[in-house]
Amino acid sequence: MRDKKVLFIVQAAAIAAIYVVLTVVFAPLAFGQGQIRFAEALTILPYFTPAAIPGLFVGCIIGNFLGGAIPLDIVCGSIATLIGAVGSYALRKQKFLVPVPPILANTVVVPFVLFYGYGVNLPIPLMMLSVGAGEVISCGVLGLVILLALDKYKNVIFKTA
Structure with missing residues (x-):
């Protein structure tokens, strides 16, 4: 039982760390109305482990900060x-279908943050198209490529304790 908790924490921490690194390294592309956040490709990882959920959340908080x-x-x-x-x-x-929820969530939420938080003076539907396109690239294309590549090794990489 303890080994499973430790494995969960380690997986979540590793995913958070990778998310932060990808966000910071590619910061010029990760922020703004025309963003492609490569770290969002990791949102397919809950397909393999539930530890990815808190890992992605914490990684996004730290990466944004x-x-x-x-x-x-x-x-x-x-x-x-x-x-x-x-x-x-x-x-x-x-x-x-695994990449669809992050595409939809960010396409809906981020344009409102850009408009009301950053004062980006573009129509929200236009920003939804722009942010949505970036999410399709990061989650839909890159994320799906990662999912298919990791799926071959899921029993080795994401084995349970």
Whole structure:
């Protein structure tokens, strides 16, 4: 029992750390109305382990903070990632639908943060298209590639204690 708790914490921490690194390294692309956040590709990881849910949430909080996001973005952006991760976990039996919840959550939430938090003076539907396109690239394309690659090794990489 204890080994499973330790494994859960280690997996969540590792996922959070990778999310933070990807967000900070690619910060110029990860923030703004035309964003492609490569770290969001990791939102497919709940397909493999529920530890990815808190890992992605904490990673997004830290990544947003270190990336210089405003408090509204840190909170709401991280909640969007959390909603996406929970949705990905809920759809884990339909492999090809796993990237859909993070795409939808961020497409809906982030434009409002950009408009009301950062004062980006563009129509919200236009920002939804822009943010949604970035999410399709990061989650739908890159995330699905990662999912298919890791699926071959899931029993080795994500084995339970």
